[in-house]
Structure formats: C-alpha cells, structure tokens
Amino acid sequence: AQSVSQHNHHVILSEAASLELGCNYSYGGTVNLFWYVQYPGQHLQLLLKYFSGDPLVKGIKGFEAEFIKSKFSFNLRKPSVQWSDTAEYFCAVVDSGGYQKVTFGIGTKLQVIP
Amino acid sequence: GAVVSQHPSWVICKSGTSVKIECRSLDFQATTMFWYRQFPKQSLMLMATSNEGSKATYEQGVEKDKFLINHASLTLSTLTVTSAHPEDSSFYICSAPPEGYGYTFGSGTRLTVV
Numbered sequence: 001a002q003s004v005s006q007h008n009h010h011v012i013l014s015e016a017a018s019l020e021l022g023c024n025y026s027y028g029g030t031v032n033l034f035w036y037v038q039y040p041g042q043h044l045q046l047l048l049k050y051f052s053g054d055p056l057v058k059g060i061k062g063f064e065a066e067f068i069k070s071k072f073s074f075n076l077r078k079p080s081v082q083w084s085d086t087a088e089y090f091c092a093v094v095d096s097g098g099y100q101k102v103t104f105g106i107g108t109k110l111q112v113i114p
Numbered sequence: 115g116a117v118v119s120q121h122p123s124w125v126i127c128k129s130g131t132s133v134k135i136e137c138r139s140l141d142f143q144a145t146t147m148f149w150y151r152q153f154p155k156q157s158l159m160l161m162a163t164s165n166e167g168s169k170a171t172y173e174q175g176v177e178k179d180k181f182l183i184n185h186a187s188l189t190l191s192t193l194t195v196t197s198a199h200p201e202d203s204s205f206y207i208c209s210a211p212p213e214g215y216g217y218t219f220g221s222g223t224r225l226t227v228v
Contacts, residue, residue, distance in 0.1 A: 045219075
C-alpha cells in the first residue's frame with residue numbers, strides 16, 4: 001500500500017524567508033504527485049501536480065516542487081514566503097495505474113510571521 | 115475549472131439521528147467520487163469510493179451500514195451517517211477526479227454529534 005510522509009508538522013517562518021517542505025512517498029509503481037493547500041476556513045486547493053515529464057513543477061503563487069524518483073521525494077519550495085501563505089499544506093500521491101485513490105500526508109501547518 | 119459543491123458546510127445533530135451530506139460536480143460528470151474523513155491533527159483518510167450505478171467500495175475498517183453512500187447520478191453522490199454518535203464527529207470531504215484537474219475537492223462538512 002502506498003503511504004506519504006511529511007516530516008515537518010509545524011513550520012514558522014518570517015516573511016521573505018525561503019520555504020521547503022519535505023514529502024516522501026512509499027510505492028513501487030508509477031505515481032502522480034500533488035501538493036494541496038488549505039487556507040484557514042477554506043477548502044483544499046491544488047497547488048501543483050506532477051504526472052510526467054520535467055520533474056521540476058511550477059505551481060500557483062510562486063510555489064514549485066521537484067520530483068526526485070530515486071529518493072521517492074516531492075518537496076515543495078518557495079523562495080520567499082508571504083504572510084498570506086499561512087495555511088496547511090498536504091502532499092498527496094495517486095497510483096497512476098490504479099483506481100485513483102488519493103493518499104495524503106498528515107499535513108504541514110505553515111505560519112508566516114509578518 | 116472543475117468545481118465540486120458540498121452541502122451542508124456544517125451540521126450539528128443529536129446522537130442517534132442520521133445526517134446526509136451531498137457532493138455535486140457542477141460543470142463536469144463524475145462516474146467516481148471519493149469520500150474522506152479528517153480527524154483533528156490527522157490527515158485525510160479515504161473512507162469509500164462512490165461509483166455511479168453500482169455499489170460503493172469501502173476502505174478497510176469503515177462500516178458500510180453506518181456510512182451509506184449513494185451515487186444517484188453522474189453529478190451527485192451522497193453520504194449518510196446513520197445513527198450518528200459523538201465519535202462520528204469529524205470533517206467529511208468529497209472529491210472527484212476530472213481528468214487533468216488533479217482531483218477537485220468539495221469545501222467539506224463539519225459534523226458535530228451531541
């Protein structure tokens with residue numbers, strides 16, 4: 001069965017600091033990878049996704065993630081965070097050959113201090 | 115983009131009563147929808163896969179007689195929590211996997227059983 005690990009459960013950064021959130025998955029087959037964000041009081045929104053091709057994926061709001069197959073990782077990055085990035089971030093994996101069940105990581109709460 | 119509408123956003127019910135949660139795909143058809151549950155400080159856990167025109171597929175440990183799922187049409191899936199108890203209090207969220215959109219999520223339903 002596939003699983004997803006997010007190592008940082010709570011991150012506090014000052015505005016303009018750089019961000020990297022770790023995500024590792026466990027699955028032997030081909031996967032599709034996602035990062036979702038949940039702003040306070042709002043529903044889950046897709047930040048970016050990787051299906052195939054260039055392993056460096058750019059998403060909305062200046063976020064990017066790099067798929068490193070050999071490390072089973074899909075870390076999320078942003079060069080300079082803003083207060084409005086305060087939210088919870090979820091890494092997710094889908095078995096691309098299966099019936100599309102999404103497995104989520106536990107989530108990382110990001111707090112950006114002005 | 116693809117939109118999934120989920121109602122109600124929150125509901126409080128008495129122990130022993132039943133609660134129905136609706137999930138609608140607004141601008142696309144979804145033969146499959148997924149129902150998740152999120153307990154505090156935990157990740158989203160898949161409860162079941164709703165299939166239009168056939169029985170839902172439940173994940174291990176999820177009581178199918180307690181969480182009734184009906185996929186009545188290509189745009190509507192419902193989750194009914196029957197004989198609700200306080201331990202069923204949780205955040206329930208649905209999603210649908212339109213091709214290329216990365217699994218659009220509803221806004222979620224906060225259920226509180228008193």
